[in-house]
Structures are given as C-alpha cells and as structure tokens.
Amino acid sequence: MSQKLVMPEAAAPPALEVGGLTVAFEKQGRRVEVVSGVSFSIAAGRTLGVVGESGCGKTMTSLAVMGLAPANGQVSGSIRLAGQEMVGASERAWADSRGARAAMVFQEPMSALNPVMTIGRQIAEVLVRHRRLGWREAHEQAVEALASVGIPSPALRAKDYPHRLSGGMRQRAMIAIALACRPAVLVADEPTTALDVTIQAQVLDLMVEMQERLGMAIQFISHNLAVISEIADEIVVMYAGKVVEKAPADELFTSPLHPYTRGLIETLPDPQRRVARLPVIPGAVPKLDVDFRGCRFAGRCRLADDHCRAVSPELELHAADHWVACHKVDV
Amino acid sequence: MSVLLDIDSMCVHFKVGAGLFKPGKTLRAVEKVSLKIGENETLALVGESGSGKTTLGRVVAGLEVPTAGQVRFRGERIQSSGKIQMVFQDPFSALDPRMLVGDIVAEPLRLLGEGTAAQRRERVRAMIEQVRLPADAADRYPHEFSGGQRQRIAIARALISNPELIVADEPLSALDVSIQSQVLNLIMDLKDSRKLALLFVSHDLAVVHHIADRVAVLYLGRLVEIAGRDELFSRPSHPYTRALLDAAPRIGARRTRGASTLKGEIPSPINPPSGCVFHTRCPKATDICRSAEPVLEALPDRPGQWAACHFKE
Numbered sequence: 314m315s316q317k318l319v320m321p322e323a324a325a326p327p328a329l330e331v332g333g334l335t336v337a338f339e340k341q342g343r344r345v346e347v348v349s350g351v352s353f354s355i356a357a358g359r360t361l362g363v364v365g366e367s368g369c370g371k372t373m374t375s376l377a378v379m380g381l382a383p384a385n386g387q388v389s390g391s392i393r394l395a396g397q398e399m400v401g402a403s404e405r406a407w408a409d410s411r412g413a414r415a416a417m418v419f420q421e422p423m424s425a426l427n428p429v430m431t432i433g434r435q436i437a438e439v440l441v442r443h444r445r446l447g448w449r450e451a452h453e454q455a456v457e458a459l460a461s462v463g464i465p466s467p468a469l470r471a472k473d474y475p476h477r478l479s480g481g482m483r484q485r486a487m488i489a490i491a492l493a494c495r496p497a498v499l500v501a502d503e504p505t506t507a508l509d510v511t512i513q514a515q516v517l518d519l520m521v522e523m524q525e526r527l528g529m530a531i532q533f534i535s536h537n538l539a540v541i542s543e544i545a546d547e548i549v550v551m552y553a554g555k556v557v558e559k560a561p562a563d564e565l566f567t568s569p570l571h572p573y574t575r576g577l578i579e580t581l582p583d584p585q586r587r588v589a590r591l592p593v594i595p596g597a598v599p600k601l602d603v604d605f606r607g608c609r610f611a612g613r614c615r616l617a618d619d620h621c622r623a624v625s626p627e628l629e630l631h632a633a634d635h636w637v638a639c640h641k642v643d644v
Numbered sequence: 645m646s647v648l649l650d651i652d653s654m655c656v657h658f659k660v661g662a663g664l665f666k667p668g669k670t671l672r673a674v675e676k677v678s679l680k681i682g683e684n685e686t687l688a689l690v691g692e693s694g695s696g697k698t699t700l701g702r703v704v705a706g707l708e709v710p711t712a713g714q715v716r717f718r719g720e721r722i723q724s725s726g727k728i729q730m731v732f733q734d735p736f737s738a739l740d741p742r743m744l745v746g747d748i749v750a751e752p753l754r755l756l757g758e759g760t761a762a763q764r765r766e767r768v769r770a771m772i773e774q775v776r777l778p779a780d781a782a783d784r785y786p787h788e789f790s791g792g793q794r795q796r797i798a799i800a801r802a803l804i805s806n807p808e809l810i811v812a813d814e815p816l817s818a819l820d821v822s823i824q825s826q827v828l829n830l831i832m833d834l835k836d837s838r839k840l841a842l843l844f845v846s847h848d849l850a851v852v853h854h855i856a857d858r859v860a861v862l863y864l865g866r867l868v869e870i871a872g873r874d875e876l877f878s879r880p881s882h883p884y885t886r887a888l889l890d891a892a893p894r895i896g897a898r899r900t901r902g903a904s905t906l907k908g909e910i911p912s913p914i915n916p917p918s919g920c921v922f923h924t925r926c927p928k929a930t931d932i933c934r935s936a937e938p939v940l941e942a943l944p945d946r947p948g949q950w951a952a953c954h955f956k957e
Contacts, residue, residue, distance in 0.1 A: 366820040479909055509692040510847060511906045514891040518905055536821055539850075539893035566895050578895070580825035582854035584877060590832075591825040591854070597790045598820065 326396040327354040328497040328530035329378065329415070333390035336373050336382055345602045348373050349554040350390070352628075355530040355547075357497065362545030362562065363534045364577075368598045370554040371534045375500045378532065379417050380407035395497045413443040416491035420503035422483035426475040432459070432486045433471025439493045458489040461526075462519060481512035488519060495527055502534045517544055538577060542566055547634075550574045553599055553609035556628055559636040570637040572614050608640070616641040648841050649681040649704065649728075649809055654713035656699050656865075660914065669914050673699040675865040676713070678940075681809065686835065686842040688856035688873075690849065690888065694910045696865035698813055701845045705730040705811040717809070726756050726805030733814040735794035739786040745772075745797055746782030752805040771800045775830060792823035796830065803834065810835075813845045828855065849892045853877055858948070861885045864913055864921040867940060871949035881943055881951035883926050920954065928955045 336348040348370040355361045363371045376382050378392055380399060392399045394414050399407065411417075419425035427435055436458050437451035446454065452471070459467035462485040475483055484504060491499055501520065505513040521544070524531060535541050541548060541562075548565045550558040550573065558571040569575045576594040596613040608626050611617040621640050628638040653676050662668025674696040681687045689697040702708040703715060706722050707730070715722055722728065729752070732738040739748055749771055750764045759767065765782075772781050775796040777789075786794055795815060802810055812831065816824045832855060835842055846852050852859060853873060860870040861884065869882040880886045887906040908925045911917055917924050923933040932954050940952040 366822060481909055509910075510849070510891040510893075511692055511887065512909065513893070514905045515907075517893075517899055521899055537893065538821070539895050539897075542895045543893050543897055543899040563896075577821060580822060581895070582825075582828070582850045583895075584850060584853040587854065590829055593826045593829060594822040595826075597792060597823060 325357070326393065328357045328395055329532065330354040330393040331374075331378065331391065332393075334374065334377060334392060335387075335389045336370075336377050337387045337389075338383075338385060340602050343602065343604075347386075347554050347601055348377065351549075351551070351554075351556050352390075353547075353549050353556070353559065355498070355532060357530050358524065358528045359546045360524065360531040360533055360544055362541035362548040363532060363551060364536065364538060364541045364548060365551035366536060366598050368553070368601065369551040371551050372502055374551070375417065375502050375532060375534055378498075378500055379411060379415060380404075381411075381417075409443075412439045412491075412496070413494045414496055415498040415500060416494070416496040417500040417502065418484070418487050418491050418504045420506050422480065422487045422507075423475065425487060426483060426490075428475055431472055431474055432478070435486075436471075436490050436493050439490060443494045455489075455493070458493050459486065462486070462489045462492075462523070463515075464489070480508055481515060484508065484512075484516050485519065488516075488523065492523055492527060492529070496529055498530045498532065499524075500532045500534075503536070504533075505540060506535065506537070513540070520544065538566075538581060550577075553605075554601060555609060555638065556636075557610065557638050559628070559634075561634055564632075564635055568635075570631060570635070570642045571610075571639050572616055572641065573610050576613075608638075614641075646683050647680045648683045648685070648718065649843075650714070650716045650719075651677060651679050651700075651704070652714040652716070653678055654700070654703065654715060655711045656696070656703060656708060657711040671914050672865050672916065673913060674703070674710075677862070677865070677867045678713075679860055679867060679870060681841050681843060683808070684835075684839045684841055686844055686855055686857045688844045688846060688852040688859045689862060690846060690852055690859060691862035692847075692888075692910050694864065694913060695862040696913075697845045697862050699865075700862070701730070701811045701813050701843055704728060704809070704843055724756075726752055726758075727807050728809045728811065729802035729805065729807040731795070731798050731802050731810060731812040731815045734818045735791055735798050736818070738798050739794060741786055743785075744782065745777075745784055745786060745789075748786070748797060749782070749800045749804055752801060756805060758805070767804060768800075771804050774803070774834070775800045790823075791819050792827055795819060795827050799827075799830065799834070803838065806838075807840070809841045809843065811843045811845070814847065815844075816846070816851060817848065824851075831855070849877075849889065861888065864910060864916055866921060866952065868922065868953070869949075869951040870940075871946075871951075875946060875949050879946070879949075879957070881946075881949060881956045882922075882953045883928050883955070883957075884922050885951075886957075887925075920952075922953075928953075930954075 332352045334351040337346045365371045433455045436455035440446045440451040456467045456471050464470050505516050545562045548562050552573050558574045579592040607622040611621045626638045626640050628636050631637050656674040658671040659668045660671050691697050746768050749768045753764045856873045859876045863884050869885045919935045920933040923929040938952045938954050940950050943949045
C-alpha cells in the first residue's frame with residue numbers, strides 16, 4: 314500500500330471542484346451536450362479516476378477543466394481551481410492558470426510535445442512564463458526536473474528533440490513539463506494507453522511517486538478499468554456525457570450498482586474466473602446528436618422499462634460516498 | 645495433436661539506414677524462432693512492441709518473407725491458397741473505404757478465382773450472416789459501420805476462403821471496452837464451429853488467458869518461453885514472462901510502487917545486447933548471462949513448457 318500525503322481535512326478547499334459542468338455544441342441548429350451536468354471534486358494528494366468508452370465525454374471534461382474546450386463549445390456550470398472560479402474567466406486568467414495551477418498530460422506524447430523544440434527548452438518555457446525565471450536558471454531547473462522523473466543523463470536529454478526519446482521517456486518528459494511549476498491539479502488523459510504494459514507500470518509508479526512528493530490532485534482518465542483500479546482513490550463512471558456512478562475505488566469494483574458499470578466489469582476476461590463465453594453489453598455507445606429522452610443507457614440496458622426511456626435518472630446517494638443515476642437501483 | 649503450421653529456425657532481418665556510400669545496419673526482428681501450431685489450436689504471441697510478434701505473424705500470413713528458416717503449412721511451403729488469412733488491428737485502415745462491404749468480403753474468392761459471381765454473392769451473404777452483421781451490409785460502405793462492426797467485416801473477409809489458420813494481430817485493441825467482449829466471443833464461436841487454428845498476437849494478458857491454449861513469449865525477436873496457458877500463467881519460468889505478468893494491471897490490486905516493476909526499456913534490435921538479450925533488464929542476470937546466449941530447453945517435469953534462460957524457475 315502506498316503512503317498518501319495526509320492533508321488536513323478542514324479549511325482548505327478541494328484542489329479541483331467541478332459542479333454541473335456542461336459542454337454543448339451547436340450541430341445543425343440543434344444543441345448537443347457532450348458533457349452534461351458533471352460534478353466531482355478532488356482533494357490535494359488524491360486521485361480521481363474517470364472511466365468510460367470513447368464518446369462518453371471524459372476527454373472533453375478534462376479539456377474543459379484546463380480551459381481548452383474548443384472555441385465553439387459552450388461551457389457552463391462551475392470549475393473551481395484551488396477555490397477560484399474559472400468558468401467565464403478571461404483567456405488571460407486561463408493562461409496564468411495553465412501550467413501553474415493545473416497541468417495536463419496527454420495520451421500521445423509525440424503529438425503533445427513540440428517536435429522542433431528541445432525537451433529542456435519546453436520545460437524551461439513553463440518556468441520562464443510562470444515563475445519569471447531567467448532562461449539560464451530555468452534550463453538548470455529543467456535538467457533537475459528531468460532527473461526527478463527518472464530520465465537518465467538528464468543534462469544530455471534536455472538538449473534532445475522529442476523524436477530522439479522512446480515512448481516511455483517522452484511520457485516522462487511530458488510529466489516533467491506538467492509538474493515543473495508544482496501545479497495543484499494534474500489532469501492525465503489516457504497517459505499510459507500508448508505504452509507497453511511494462512512501461513505503463515513504470516509511468517504509473519512515477520505518477521504515484523510524484524504525487525507522494527508534490528501532493529497534487531490527479532484527475533486520471535482511462536478506458537482501462539484495471540489501470541483505474543490500481544491508481545484511483547475514487548472513480549467516476551461516465552456514459553454518453555453523463556456521470557452514471559461515482560464511488561470509492563474499492564467499493565465500485567466490489568459492489569457496482571449501475572447496470573453499465575456492472576456490464577463493463579463483467580465483460581472483462583478475468584484470469585481468476587475463466588468462463589466459456591464472456592457476458593456482453595449489447596449494441597454500441599450512442600451518437601450524441603439525437604434528442605435523448607430518459608436514461609442515455611436505456612437502449613443497451615436489460616433492465617430498462619418505459620419509465621427509464623421517458624425520465625432521465627438523477628445522480629443520487631445510495632450508500633456512503635456511493636452515487637448512482639439509475640431508476641432500477643433501490644435508493 | 646497433428647501439426648498444422650511448423651516454423652523452424654525462422655529469422656527475419658531488415659536492412660535499415662543503407663545509403664549510396666553507407667552499408668546500413670541489420671535489424672533482427674525475428675531471430676531463430678521455432679514453434680508449431682496444431683489443428684484447431686490457439687497459440688498466443690505476447691511481448692512488448694519491438695519483440696517481433698507482429699513480424700512473425702506477418703510471415704505466417706505470407707506478407708513478409710523470412711530471411712532464413714522454414715515455415716511449413718501441412719508439411720509444405722506456404723502458398724497463397726487462402727488457407728491462412730489475417731485480421732488486422734485497425735479495422736479503420738484495413739478496409740478500402742471506396743469498396744462496398746460485399747466486394748471487400750468477396751475479394752479473397754475473386755483473387756483465388758473461386759466460383760461464379762453469383763456463387764460468390766451467395767457465400768458473402770452467408771458469411772455476413774455468420775459474423776452477425778445486418779443482412780443489407782453487403783450493399784453499404786465501411787464508413788457506415790462502427791469499429792466493432794468493421795472488425796466483423798474484416799473477420800468475414802478472412803473467413804470467406806475457408807481458411808484453416810487465422811493470424812489475428814491485436815484484433816481487439818482498437819475497439820471500445822464494451823465491444824471487445826462481443827468480438828472476442830465471435831472469434832471463439834467461429835473458431836469452434838469452423839475448427840480453425842488461431843495465431844493470436846496480443847499485448848492484453850487477460851484476453852490471452854481467456855482465448856489461448858498455449859502462449860509463446862517473445863523478447864527482442866527471440867522465443868524466450870512457450871507453454872500451455874495454465875502452466876505459463878501459474879508457473880512462469882523465464883524472468884521476462886514473470887515481469888510481464890507482474891506488470892499487467894489488475895482490478896482490485898492497489899499499485900504498490902516499484903515492487904516488481906521491470907526496469908528500463910527493450911533494447912534496439914539493431915544492436916542487441918550480448919549473451920542473453922534480456923540481461924540488461926533482468927533481476928537475475930550474472931556474468932554468464934552477459935556472455936552466453938541461453939538456448940530454449942524443455943523444463944524437467946513440466947511437459948510442454950520450454951524456456952531460454954540460464955536460471956529457469
């Protein structure tokens with residue numbers, strides 16, 4: 314069991330508090346909500362896992378948290394970074410915040426890093442922008458940052474361009490850039506999905522280690538339930554833009570309540586319980602540009618009835634810290 | 645078990661970086677690999693990227709020519725007879741977007757010159773039904789289908805020539821989690837009903853445990869261990885196999901940092917380490933590992949399990 318940094322419970326607001334977050338687009342004269350009323354909060358030193366399939370809105374949620382939602386997207390609700398409301402904030406305020414208070418690590422380091430700038434300069438840039446350091450001092454700190462994420466020969470690697478590094482090393486470099494200014498919140502969007510399992514294990518270790526050292530809150534987005542299970546303290550399950558279940562990590566896997574969560578867990582092959590045929594969730598994730606009435610999962614749900622198809626279920630508290638949005642769960 | 649496919653000391657080398665005045669270097673993607681696949685057997689190939697598993701699969705499917713060694717199918721050299729077919733990882737790039745699904749599925753028959761157009765249409769119709777696509781799928785284009793449905797189209801194309809062996813290279817990894825089990829069930833159903841053998845290339849050990857009869861572990865182009873599924877998962881012999889199993893994330897397992905994480909990265913196949921190629925990352929490595937390359941040997945008292953390590957468990 315890893316030791317988590319113990320934070321005083323009272324006083325300090327959560328590092329990240331998201332309330333009723335909605336991201337909507339106009340598509341052919343119709344309003345399409347790709348993120349719909351999402352709420353969660355993460356305390357310093359804790360990790361929230363966001364799990365769901367493609368099209369469930371998990372990436373759009375994290376982009377919104379970084380102020381990076383596409384310009385034609387309408388963001389409403391509340392995003393509080395270390396207590397400060399960011400929805401409606403100016404681009405200038407977002408720019409001051411990004412990298413300093415909240416930073417992001419992406420799935421594909423090769424497309425997220427600047428290919429024509431050395432690794433060292435990409436870290437130094439953040440320090441010059443937010444810490445007002447001179448370039449020389451920033452470069453020295455950049456080398457230290459590379460060393461702290463376990464990159465061998467950091468002084469040499471700082472002078473390399475991203476294409477010279479392996480996938481795992483690039484992801485380490487991206488973590489170094491993200492953590493250079495000690496942000497309160499790290500948003501990691503599928504950070505290990507492009508990596509081999511052995512390198513994935515190394516990068517997960519690194520994130521746990523950096524969290525112990527720096528105490529940031531992590532929002533960890535993944536489609537991989539096993540990865541989420543290993544890294545998260547609390548888990549949010551998203552489906553078609555909505556949160557369908559939210560619970561402490563252990564509880565979610567031992568007693569999942571939403572039929573979608575249950576389905577996801579059951580469909581995974583489990584070496585401990587080998588079955589001839591895997592259970593399946595029929596159908597596929599719906600397209601969001603239709604008028605949803607009722608529960609968005611109803612079309613694939615074995616339990617769905619007319620009420621489910623007519624009335625959208627609210628997220629309700631079922632047990633301690635365990636929230637679920639389903640008419641078929643006895644609340 | 646009667647042998648369907650017999651790979652004997654297969655090497656696949658690529659010339660890289662050669663120029664007008666430069667000799668270039670040799671990339672050893674697959675190095676002296678020998679293994680057999682029996683009728684109706686599923687053999688899984690596992691290993692990190694750069695282990696040579698995809699290259700090996702491509703040779704078996706006839707898409708790559710081995711530099712040395714033999715690959716025999718029912719005792720004969722591989723020919724394009726439609727008896728070995730392939731399913732690729734990405735169903736978005738594996739299907740020609742300008743061809744109708746019916747023509748895509750029929751193409752192997754057309755290339756093999758089998759049947760009349762009417763007969764081919766009938767076989768396509770039956771095949772589309774078997775992979776549980778909608779009946780009108782033949783008259784539509786690939787872009788009208790989701791990822792899971794496209795992989796069904798690719799499976800239909802692979803099966804239409806009645807192959808005996810399917811090479812499936814990461815057929816699930818581009819699909820959504822809830823779709824993976826649908827496609828995995830379909831592959832297993834078709835394998836049973838058509839008595840297929842399967843060479844299943846995958847990095848997902850939970851899926852491998854579900855589908856495989858035997859598992860071959862590759863590292864830097866070498867076969868380091870091969871064993872029956874249960875033996876490999878319960879008693880891995882090679883330290884690399886153990887490291888792979890330990891690295892796989894598991895539901896309910898809280899991350900215990902660094903406990904058994906494999907250090908470092910897979911070395912370059914252009915300039916592989918001396919001796920045992922795994923020695924640079926191996927927790928057990930000693931002087932002998934740095935100088936002498938271990939050979940693949942049967943483990944005493946463990947039938948069917950072979951490993952290439954000086955310190956086999």
